[in-house]
Amino acid sequence: MTEVLLHVVRHAEPGYASDSEEPSAGLSARGRAQADALGARLRDRRVDAVLHGPLVRARETAERVAAAAGCTAVAETAHLDDRTPLPRDVTQAPEPYRRFVASATAAGGDEVDPDGVALDAAVAAFSAGGAARTVSLLLGDRPGADRPPGAPLRLVLVTHAFVVGWFVRHALDAPRWRWMGLNPSHASLTVLHLRDDVPANLLGFDDLGHLSPDLRSGVVVDRP
Structure with missing residues (x-):
């Protein structure tokens, strides 16, 4: 059975x-x-690869994470670019979110992803069945080649808040609007365990255990 551990990370605090x-x-x-x-x-x-979106804040986060983690396999992919997956039909979102959907759609911008089409492709690229091929296309056969037999492929994906929310929403098979309200903090850790033909396991969301209180930012709700 193919196994993948995705460590999905919102970029660290920008300046x-x-x-x-x-x-x-x-x-x-x-x-x-x-x-x-x-x-x-x-x-x-034992991270096999650190992948990141094209924006500077994602790239710099990935480079520093990889260096501190002792991982030399780092690559950029458009799958992890900043995206806002807005429903074309605003009534698909609950009433409290409709004003946000309407205003974000009207504002436009390259990050708007109508109906989450681009993010669906990102989820497929890093699925249990697709992740190894995606990594191979980005980095060749080197990452994870020395893993013990049966060990999961361990990837760090450095991306943006709404993208993290979309991965979690998909893993839980939640309604397509439900990424809204999932607000990860800067450099927080979200972990998904993926296996072929088995529903995904969410092992943790917005984990800040590695950050002291003075290092936390982008936090929606304070916690111990």
């Missing part, structure tokens, strides 16, 4: 020069510390 999300923004000093702490936590997980 925006204004209130707008600048695509060219790299990490803040706190963001760099967050990424280093996450990589240190993953060091004993």
Whole structure:
């Protein structure tokens, strides 16, 4: 049976020069510390590859996580780009979210993903049956080649908040609008266990155990 462990990560805190999300923004000093702490936590997980979206904040997070985790296999993929999977029919979302859907659709932008078509492709690319092929296309046969027989492929996917929410929504077979309200913090850890022909297991969501209180940001609800 093919097994994959996906460590799905929202990028670390960016250093925006204004209130707008600048695509060219790299990490803040706190963001760099967050990424280093996450990589240190993953060091004993024997990560096979760290993959990231094309924006600078995702790339810098991935590079620092990989360095601290001792992983040399790092690659960029458009599957992990910033996406907002908005339903074309606003009535598919519950009433409390319809104003957000309408305003985000009207604002447009490259990240708008009507009906989540691009994110469906991302989920398929990193499914139990597709992940090894995706990694091979990005990095060749090197990542994970020395895994013990039967050991899962262990991947870190550095992406964006709504993408993390979509992966979780899909894993739980929840309604397609239900990524809304799933709000991971910067450099938090979400883990999915995938196997062929078996429903996915959500092993953890928005885990901040590697971050001290002063390193936490993008947090919706404070916690111990």
